[in-house]
Amino acid sequence: MPGNVLVAYGTTNGSTAQIAEAVAAVLGKEGLTAEALPAGSVTDVTRYDAVVVGGGLYAGRWHRDARRFVRRNRRALAERPLWFFSSGPLDASASEKDIPPVSGVRRAMIRLDARGHVTFGGCLQEGAKGRIARMIVRNGKGGDFRDFPGIEAWAARVAGQLLDEQEKN
Numbered sequence: 001m002p003g004n005v006l007v008a009y010g011t012t013n014g015s016t017a018q019i020a021e022a023v024a025a026v027l028g029k030e031g032l033t034a035e036a037l038p039a040g041s042v043t044d045v046t047r048y049d050a051v052v053v054g055g056g057l058y059a060g061r062w063h064r065d066a067r068r069f070v071r072r073n074r075r076a077l078a079e080r081p082l083w084f085f086s087s088g089p090l091d092a093s094a095s096e097k098d099i100p101p102v103s104g105v106r107r108a109m110i111r112l113d114a115r116g117h118v119t120f121g122g123c124l125q126e127g128a129k130g131r132i133a134r135m136i137v138r139n140g141k142g143g144d145f146r147d148f149p150g151i152e153a154w155a156a157r158v159a160g161q162l163l164d165e166q167e168k169n
């Protein structure tokens with residue numbers, strides 16, 4: 001029974017964590033048990049029936065914690081219903097069109113037979129960590145481009161697939 005879902009995330013500035021929390025909240029509302037956890041803190045993936053992994057995008061790659069999580073748990077992930085999401089673009093592009101996964105994430109999707117991926121808009125605001133991050137914000141290129149209704153709609157589709165399977169089994 002695919003009722004217990006992990007939403008694991010890799011974040012530097014916390015915005016991907018908030019997306020993961022929103023995804024877990026929708027899964028919970030739809031009748032599944034879901035928790036969002038930092039990818040680096042998860043010790044036992046086998047406790048979960050399905051997994052969503054999300055990572056912030058940095059220089060064309062998923063956040064290191066998300067990459068390591070996938071590598072460390074590849075066997076368990078390959079045996080479970082699995083979805084990925086990325087968060088990054090600091091403009092409206094992610095709400096306007098489907099942005100494919102970066103190449104590392106695409107390869108992991110193929111290897112682990114992941115069911116889907118979505119790129120959500122990112123967020124970079126005052127107080128962000130790192131020199132480049134602060135420069136982006138100072139130059140007026142930051143902002144919050146996360147589309148929470150879109151995030152919630154995606155999470156509801158994931159829940160729908162899992163609940164359909166639950167019914168069939």
Ligand SMILES: Cc1cc2nc3c(=O)[nH]c(=O)nc-3n(C[C@H](O)[C@H](O)[C@H](O)COP(=O)(O)O)c2cc1C
Pocket residue numbers: 010011012013014015016017056057058059060061087088089090121122123124130132133136
């Ligand atoms: C140094 C740096 C590099 C980034 N590289 C990318 C990138 O390659 N692609 C992208 O879409 N967004 C990129 N971004 C934007 C971040 O992915 C975005 O701010 C995201 O929401 C960060 O997630 P977090 O708050 O969970 O760390 C970059 C931001 C910084 C500061």
